Amino acid sequence: MGCPVARLCYDRGVSSSAAPTDLYIDGRWRPAADGGRFDVIDPATEKRIASVADADAADAIAAVDAAAAAQPTWAAVAPRQRGEILRRAYERMAAGADSLAELIVRENGKPLPEARGEVLYAADFLRWYAEEAVRIDGTFATAPAGTNRMLVLRQPIGVALLITPWNLPAAMITRKIGPALAAGCTVVVKPAEQTPLTALALACVLDEAGVPPGVVNVVTTTQSAKVGSAVLTDARVRKLSFTGSTEVGRRLLEQAARRVVKTSMELGGNAPFIVFADADLDAAVAGAMIAKMRHNGETCTAANRIYIEEPVYDAFLDRFTAAAAALKMGHGLEAGVQLGPLIDADGRDKVQRLVDAAVARGARVLTGGRVPRGPGFFYPPTVLAEVDSDSPILCEEIFGPVAPAIRFRDTDTVIRAANAVDHGLVAYVYTRDLGRGLRVAEALESGMVGLNRGLVSDPAAPFGGVKQSGIGREGGHDGLLEYTESKYIALEF
Numbered sequence: 001m002g003c004p005v006a007r008l009c010y011d012r013g014v015s016s017s018a019a020p021t022d023l024y025i026d027g028r029w030r031p032a033a034d035g036g037r038f039d040v041i042d043p044a045t046e047k048r049i050a051s052v053a054d055a056d057a058a059d060a061i062a063a064v065d066a067a068a069a070a071q072p073t074w075a076a077v078a079p080r081q082r083g084e085i086l087r088r089a090y091e092r093m094a095a096g097a098d099s100l101a102e103l104i105v106r107e108n109g110k111p112l113p114e115a116r117g118e119v120l121y122a123a124d125f126l127r128w129y130a131e132e133a134v135r136i137d138g139t140f141a142t143a144p145a146g147t148n149r150m151l152v153l154r155q156p157i158g159v160a161l162l163i164t165p166w167n168l169p170a171a172m173i174t175r176k177i178g179p180a181l182a183a184g185c186t187v188v189v190k191p192a193e194q195t196p197l198t199a200l201a202l203a204c205v206l207d208e209a210g211v212p213p214g215v216v217n218v219v220t221t222t223q224s225a226k227v228g229s230a231v232l233t234d235a236r237v238r239k240l241s242f243t244g245s246t247e248v249g250r251r252l253l254e255q256a257a258r259r260v261v262k263t264s265m266e267l268g269g270n271a272p273f274i275v276f277a278d279a280d281l282d283a284a285v286a287g288a289m290i291a292k293m294r295h296n297g298e299t300c301t302a303a304n305r306i307y308i309e310e311p312v313y314d315a316f317l318d319r320f321t322a323a324a325a326a327l328k329m330g331h332g333l334e335a336g337v338q339l340g341p342l343i344d345a346d347g348r349d350k351v352q353r354l355v356d357a358a359v360a361r362g363a364r365v366l367t368g369g370r371v372p373r374g375p376g377f378f379y380p381p382t383v384l385a386e387v388d389s390d391s392p393i394l395c396e397e398i399f400g401p402v403a404p405a406i407r408f409r410d411t412d413t414v415i416r417a418a419n420a421v422d423h424g425l426v427a428y429v430y431t432r433d434l435g436r437g438l439r440v441a442e443a444l445e446s447g448m449v450g451l452n453r454g455l456v457s458d459p460a461a462p463f464g465g466v467k468q469s470g471i472g473r474e475g476g477h478d479g480l481l482e483y484t485e486s487k488y489i490a491l492e493f
């Protein structure tokens, strides 16, 4: 099959110099129709590492043409065969984890071990949905009146537009592609402009694994609004799956509403991290480090507000601050680095603005709090104590390695405070009393809860939020159903 670039990058390892930089449409690599290109920046050095094709609306429609043409054939491929292609993609991705991870570090900035962890996590979505492809079932029942039978089957919804963010440039794509392909859908992927190289490298992996031309198409662009609305107004597109900010998600929902396109929305978070006095403090500190600092704090699942019960407030903060301050910050490819730069200057400046506003309202900086000198969009690990409840840092998603701490005295108050935001993606609770843990978990308005655990993401679990954190679930069997429609056949014989 015609993918010389893919073979090249698989043979040599996917590095920023060998990775493809053109659009991947209908199984072929091609430049943008108008020849446009844009630069990809290493956020640790602020230097250009590649230049990538900049698709416009015409390129996006060419991708929809390819996806629409491939749709019926792909839907007719036996589920087992679809699963086996996904399984091969999983194996190739896992085998190429080191070079893919390097690519992620270069364009996203996260430390290499975390990038490698992301690649394996991302590959696991392909493995999980390889297994789910053969479990798309339906029901057969007698109508209550006894007059006929009711047959319900699940069919692929059709061409899907997948819009993904830069913070997990591999996993946010496979989390959508895995279930879409397993269900028999074809896709147009529009990755974030900050991290297009990982998306194109994934296209290589999928191509090499035997995904037929047109089933997966990747359009990299700086013109996301134009490309997004061109695709969403095309009558052949039946599904939108988006991961990104609530603000952009709201805009896309409005657009999708015009053609009543089915949507899955993974939007912002504002996770509370609640430490009760009876918690295992070492475990709570370790969990908070994961929930707060992983991926530079740039995740929608990041702990955004740390609530600590009065009797252990100082003890927890002493240990947590020591652990945060000890993180080694630097270029993600350097040995031992645990914290990389933020994605860009805007992201870093927003973090500083939130910290400054909290300090102006009386918060104490226990560590960090200032942008360091030199190139790169670095922000140090930062812990703020006694954060005032009206500080904007508690209402906005921080998206950086900053932990605001708040003291609490009783369970009802902390539940009320935890729920008093527009978002509801994930919450974390630490207590040795599992009964209380479950009661609190049930009372929290969030789609997911980590109970004595700082990490909830798992390809086998339904990931998603309530309130303004989103609609629908990704991962698990629920994730597969998002790409199907029920068809009910009333049957008489």
Ligand code: ADP
Binding pocket: 163, 164, 165, 166, 190, 191, 192, 193, 224, 225, 226, 228, 229, 243, 244, 245, 246, 248, 249, 251, 252
């Ligand atoms: P973040 O703030 O994390 O960058 P965004 O919501 O801005 O999150 O971006 C998430 C994804 O949505 C990216 O792929 C981005 O290019 C895309 N995007 C941003 N604005 C639009 C838009 N108006 N239409 C379609 N996609 C968009």
